[in-house]
Amino acid sequence: MPLKKAFTTTIDNxxxxxxxxxxxxxLGAPGGKPIIPDDDLVKLYEHMCLCRKYxxxxxxxxxSGRMGTxxxxxxxxxxxxxxxxxxxxxxxxxxxxxxxxxxxxxxxPLEFVLLHWMGDERGNAIPEGxxxxxxxxxxxxxxxxxxxxxxxxxxxNEKRLACTFFGDGATSEGDFHEAANFAxxxxxxxxxxxxxxxWAISVPxxxxxxxxxxAQRGIAYGMDSIQCDGNDIFAVVYCMKEAAKRARENNRPxxxxxxxxxxxxxxxxxxxxxxxxxxxxxxxxxxxxxIRLRNYLVQxxxxxxxxxxxxxxxxxxxxxxxxxxxxxxxxxxxxxxxxSMYAELPDDLVIQRETxxxxxxxxxxxxLPPTSTQQRTHQQA
Amino acid sequence: xxNLTLVQAINLALIQEMEDDDRVIILGEDVGPNGGxxxxxxxxHQRFGSDxxxxxxxxxxxxIGSAIGLAMAGLRPIPEIQFEGFxxxxxDQICTHAARMRTRTRGALTVPLTIRVPVGGGIHAPxxxxxxxxxxxxxxxxxxxxxxxxxxxxxxxLISAIRDPDPVIYFEPKRIYRAFREEVPEDEYTIPIxxxxxxxxxxxxxxxxxxxxxxxxxxxxxxxxxxxxxIDLRTIYPLDIETIEASVKxxxxxxxxxxxxxxxxxxxxxxxxxxxxxFLYLEAPVQRVTGFDTIMPYYKLELEYLPEAERIATAxxxxxxx
Ligand SMILES: Cc1ncc(C[n+]2csc(CCOP(=O)(O)OP(=O)(O)O)c2C)c(N)n1
Ligand SMILES: [Mg+2]
Numbered sequence: 001m002p003l004k005k006a007f008t009t010t011i012d013n014x015x016x017x018x019x020x021x022x023x024x025x026x027l028g029a030p031g032g033k034p035i036i037p038d039d040d041l042v043k044l045y046e047h048m049c050l051c052r053k054y055x056x057x058x059x060x061x062x063x064s065g066r067m068g069t070x071x072x073x074x075x076x077x078x079x080x081x082x083x084x085x086x087x088x089x090x091x092x093x094x095x096x097x098x099x100x101x102x103x104x105x106x107x108x109p110l111e112f113v114l115l116h117w118m119g120d121e122r123g124n125a126i127p128e129g130x131x132x133x134x135x136x137x138x139x140x141x142x143x144x145x146x147x148x149x150x151x152x153x154x155x156x157n158e159k160r161l162a163c164t165f166f167g168d169g170a171t172s173e174g175d176f177h178e179a180a181n182f183a184x185x186x187x188x189x190x191x192x193x194x195x196x197x198x199w200a201i202s203v204p205x206x207x208x209x210x211x212x213x214x215a216q217r218g219i220a221y222g223m224d225s226i227q228c229d230g231n232d233i234f235a236v237v238y239c240m241k242e243a244a245k246r247a248r249e250n251n252r253p254x255x256x257x258x259x260x261x262x263x264x265x266x267x268x269x270x271x272x273x274x275x276x277x278x279x280x281x282x283x284x285x286x287x288x289x290x291i292r293l294r295n296y297l298v299q300x301x302x303x304x305x306x307x308x309x310x311x312x313x314x315x316x317x318x319x320x321x322x323x324x325x326x327x328x329x330x331x332x333x334x335x336x337x338x339x340s341m342y343a344e345l346p347d348d349l350v351i352q353r354e355t356x357x358x359x360x361x362x363x364x365x366x367x368l369p370p371t372s373t374q375q376r377t378h379q380q381a
Numbered sequence: 382x383x384n385l386t387l388v389q390a391i392n393l394a395l396i397q398e399m400e401d402d403d404r405v406i407i408l409g410e411d412v413g414p415n416g417g418x419x420x421x422x423x424x425x426h427q428r429f430g431s432d433x434x435x436x437x438x439x440x441x442x443x444x445i446g447s448a449i450g451l452a453m454a455g456l457r458p459i460p461e462i463q464f465e466g467f468x469x470x471x472x473d474q475i476c477t478h479a480a481r482m483r484t485r486t487r488g489a490l491t492v493p494l495t496i497r498v499p500v501g502g503g504i505h506a507p508x509x510x511x512x513x514x515x516x517x518x519x520x521x522x523x524x525x526x527x528x529x530x531x532x533x534x535x536x537x538x539l540i541s542a543i544r545d546p547d548p549v550i551y552f553e554p555k556r557i558y559r560a561f562r563e564e565v566p567e568d569e570y571t572i573p574i575x576x577x578x579x580x581x582x583x584x585x586x587x588x589x590x591x592x593x594x595x596x597x598x599x600x601x602x603x604x605x606x607x608x609x610x611x612i613d614l615r616t617i618y619p620l621d622i623e624t625i626e627a628s629v630k631x632x633x634x635x636x637x638x639x640x641x642x643x644x645x646x647x648x649x650x651x652x653x654x655x656x657x658x659x660f661l662y663l664e665a666p667v668q669r670v671t672g673f674d675t676i677m678p679y680y681k682l683e684l685e686y687l688p689e690a691e692r693i694a695t696a697x698x699x700x701x702x703x
Contacts (some may be wrong), residue, residue, distance in 0.1 A: 068505050068680055119505065119680030137508045138467060139439060172438035174470060202415035203436050275414045334685045337678045348644070352673050358643040358688075359636070359668035359696045361703060 011215045013227045016234035019287045021295050028234045035237055036085075041293075042302055044085060044233060046311045048077040048290050051101040053315035054110065055264070057323060058117070062268040066327070070117045075231070075263030077101040078289035079195050082236030083163055086244060090131055092153075092162035094146035097135045098195060098262075099165045108132055110322035111329075120332060121340075131160075139200075140166060140173030143192060147179045150190040154251050161247040163191040163240075169200025171217055172208045180255065184221040189247030191240070192218060192255045195230060197262040198284075202275040218255025230258030231289035261287065385565040388558045390532035391421050391497075394539040395459070397569050399429055402457060405543060408435040409444055409461030409497075418463055419499060419558055441471035445496065449478050452492045457543055465500040465552070466509025472517070479548040480523030495542040496550045500528065501593050501640050502687050503556035505680040512677050513592070513641035518550050519618040519650070525574055526617040528552040530595035532563040534615055537572030545574060554593035561596075577621040579628070583608035586697060587628040589651055590638040591617060598638055600690035605697055617647055625651065626658045633664035634700045638688050643671045665703035670696045 016028040028035060036044065055074050061067035080102025084093060093099070093106055100113055107130055115123030116135055124134035133149075136142035146164030153160040170176055171194060183190045196214050198205055209217070218225030224246060228235040236258055243254035261284035265272045272281075297303035338345060338353040345353070352358060385393065399405045407422060413436035416423035426434040437444050441462055448460040462468050468475075475496070482492045502511035518526045525547060529535040535553070542549040580595065585607045590598045591614040602609045610628045614621065629635055635655055637648035652667040670688040678686050 069507050116679075117507070119507075119683070121679050137510075138469065141469075169439035172440045172443070174440060174442050200410070200439050201418065202411045202413070203439065207436055208438050269418070274416075332681055334682065337673060337675050337682055337686055341675050349674055352643075352675075356685075357692065357695065358671045358673060359699065361668065361699055362666040 009216070009219055011213045011219070011225060011227055013229070014235040014238055015229040015232055016238060017232045017292055017296055018229065019231070019292055021292060021299065023234075023296065027238055035241065036234060038300070038302055040085070042297065044081060045290070045293050045297055045303070046314075047081060047101065047105055048293070049308075049311045050315040050318060051077050051081075051104065052290065053312065053319050054100060054104075054322075057319045058114065059264075059268060061114070061323065062117075067114065067118050069267050069269045071097050071267040072262075072264030073098050073100045075284065075288060076195055076197060076260050078233040078236055078293070079193070079230045079258045079260055080165055081105055082233045083165070083191075083193055083240050086237045086240035087163060088160070090160050091244075092146060092149045092160065093132045094142050094149065094162055094164035095133070095135060096139070096142065096166050096170065096195075097137065098167070098197075102165070103132055106130060106132060109325075110318065111326040114322060114326040115329070118326060120329070121336075122329070122332070140170040140175045142166070143170075143176050143179035144182070146190050146192075147183045147188055150183070150247070151186065151188045154187070154189055159248050161189040161191060161244060163193055165193045165195060167200060168194065168196040168198070168205045168208050168214055169203065170194075171214055177221075180218060180221040180223065180253070183253035184223040187251040188253055189251045190253045191243045191247060192253065194255070194257045195260055196257050197260050199262055199266070199272075199276065201266045201270060202272075213257060215255055215257035223253045223255055225255040225257070227257040227259060230260030231287050231292070233289065233293060260289075263288070382564045382566055384562045385532045386559045386562050387529070387532045387535045387553070388419060388421055390536040390563075390565045391539055391553065392423060392425075393565065394536040394543075395422065395425060396428070398540060398543045399425070399433065401569075403433075404455065404457045405459065406433045406435065406451070406456060407459045407461065408437050408448060410437060410439055410463050412436060412461050417461065419555065421497070421553070422461070441467055441469070442474050445471040445474040445479065448494055448496075449474060449482070449492050452494045452548075453482065453490045457493055457495075459495045459497060459543065461497045463499070464510045465498050465512050465514055468498060468514060471496075475518070475524070475548070475550075476521045480521050483547065484523065491546055492548045493546050494548040495539070495545070496548070498550060498552050499555040499558075500552040501554045501556055502677060502683050503593060505683070508679060511680070511683060513639065513672065515550075515552055515617050516641055516645060516647040516650075519647055523548070525549040525619065526552070527574055527615060528554060528592045528617060529615060530554065530557065530592055530613045532565050534572050534578065534613075536565055537570050538574065538615060540569060541571045541574050544571070549574065552592065556593040557596055572615065575616045575619040575621055577624040578613045578615055579624065580611040580613050581609070583610040583632065585609060585632055586634045586636060586700060587612060587625070587632045588636045588638060588693070588697075589614060589625055591615065592640065594638045594640055594688060597688060597690045598693055601693035601697060604690065604694060607697065607701055609697065620650065620654065622654050622658060625655065629655055629659040630662045633662050634703070635663075635667045636670060636693065636696050636700055637667065638670045638693055640672050640687055642674045643669055644674050646671050665700045668696045668700045
């Protein structure tokens with residue numbers, strides 16, 4: 001007897017504006033109504049120009065010793081931008097660290113991300129109401145928080161959702177699987193947005209996932225899953241709108257795999273020439289999300305060289321101003337190490353903050369002289 | 382003899398142990414063609430191939446958990462965790478399995494595992510790339526915890542760790558990965574686990590430290606005109622109390638220096654042991670110069686957090702004047 005099929009599935013791949021410039025109007029403009037109105041499209045492209053400039057300047061800041069390690073976002077602008085564009089302002093964005101475009105679209109001041117990479121926690125002090133969690137350095141850990149944030153929204157019946165971003169590598173971490181499993185089984189309105197950029201530092205995606213798609217990882221947990229061209233902002237917005245609808249109407253999670261590419265090194269501390277082929281990078285340079293969007297805008301007579309020049313000039317100005325704000329902020333005070341540790345600082349920590357010492361000779365720490373030059377004369381007990 | 386950095390000394394030890402023993406394999410994130418993010422495994426993938434130098438999926442629990450399996454099967458795996466801040470997902474496997482396997486099977490299964498982990502602050506790195514979690518692991522019975530402070534010790538200790546029949550966490554102080562060079566013999570040699578090193582002898586004060594802090598202690602000692610004995614613990618657990626005891630009985634005054642926070646840091650253990658072993662010899666309370674009881678700050682403030690030479694010098698003066 002032939003075996004019955006317990007389950008079969010397919011993963012759809014969404015591409016609307018492809019690298020050759022052809023546009024799928026059925027998906028991209030159903031009933032003649034584009035899923036991204038022209039005005040917005042121009043703004044989105046201008047925003048990409050801003051983010052590209054930001055990357056360029058941030059890279060130079062690191063190279064000239066004015067900033068620490070920085071992860072370039074170059075080539076991945078369409079992903080988080082399309083996602084943030086498709087969401088409401090009170091939906092949570094739960095990023096990793098390659099989502100500048102989406103965070104800035106939401107309104108995060110440009111200098112915050114610089115401050116973070118300049119080694120200053122104030123870069124994480126996200127203005128109230130912005131609904132953004134800080135950059136997540138430990139890979140894969142933030143998705144669970146998105147599940148919790150969206151869970152709270154469901155609990156309060158707010159119809160807000162959470163969208164969490166992570167890389168291909170992050171889908172290898174146990175926390176990802178736990179976040180997905182919770183969201184699917186407890187009906188939580190969260191969007192898992194995977195930026196599959198081909199690499200996790202030097203490790204290619206095939207070491208993270210030997211299945212044909214990463215998207216099918218979502219299927220394994222019982223959630224709707226889809227793959228899209230992550231360098232096609234239309235495709236990203238299309239998938240996001242579907243996912244947001246599903247989340248708002250039915251509290252169901254979605255897994256989106258956006259296929260993109262990290263055009264730069266992993267971070268400024270990395271040298272990708274050690275492990276990847278220049279030809280591969282060249283191929284993806286041609287698929288740059290900005291090139292195809294610009295061509296499309298030009299073809300639609302929404303853009304021209306003069307506009308490009310003006311946009312780049314505006315971007316430069318905005319980024320220069322942001323760098324100035326980041327560099328001119330007063331140095332953090334040493335006491336800041338302590339001040340945000342607890343709602344109320346334990347006595348022990350008050351003493352450490354005041355003396356800036358951890359040694360105390362025991363019984364009378366307040367009697368210790370503050371510097372090594374003034375010596376304490378102690379009555380022998 | 383070659384004049385090597387700490388990174389090169391570790392690299393050399395890895396090569397020699399892999400040449401000698403085909404049970405030794407390396408696994409971790411980016412350890413393969415890229416040679417590790419600090420280049421500690423540079424050249425090893427080319428030399429030993431992808432069966433012995435394995436880029437794994439990005440999952441620390443996976444790396445350690447599967448290394449435990451490899452070790453129980455008789456191999457000598459050397460998993461790398463890319464930074465100490467990412468030990469979190471591996472903590473479960475380390476503490477609930479690696480540390481307990483021998484005793485819960487009464488020796489039927491053992492876990493000869495060397496977990497290499499860059500550790501500590503001072504390199505202007507991003508968040509979670511600068512912590513010092515050694516006392517978490519020293520607190521877990523069943524593990525050995527080592528941290529070399531010089532290229533010479535790095536090579537000898539790593540060889541001991543790889544050959545050790547039990548799980549060893551081998552912390553590599555990244556601040557001194559390339560800070561200085563030292564003569565390192567080409568031949569294989571071992572530094573015993575559980576033996577401290579007297580870096581410099583002295584009569585007035587004993588300083589006990591480990592990892593990159595040893596270098597800060599040396600600076601403080603150079604600037605001081607007192608006679609100070611510096612002990613580099615090299616192994617955190619099992620603790621070499623004998624070396625400490627001999628020194629403290631001579632000096633009567635002790636300063637312990639480490640980057641990790643004060644409370645429940647390993648300095649607390651040392652202070653307690655000194656009390657037990659040397660109570661009648663003490664001239665002053667044991668002093669601890671450590672990180673504060675706070676989260677390690679981002680790098681703009683990291684040098685204010687770390688026990689730098691100046692703070693050590695103050696403690697030296699205080700303990701001397703008591
Ligand atoms: C838990 C954890 N392990 C390891 C690292 C070191 N690390 C930083 S980024 C990275 C690769 C991440 O790859 P991916 O998830 O694909 O994101 P991408 O950088 O490609 O955007 C690694 C291994 C980390 N930050 N956190
Ligand atoms: Mg990636």
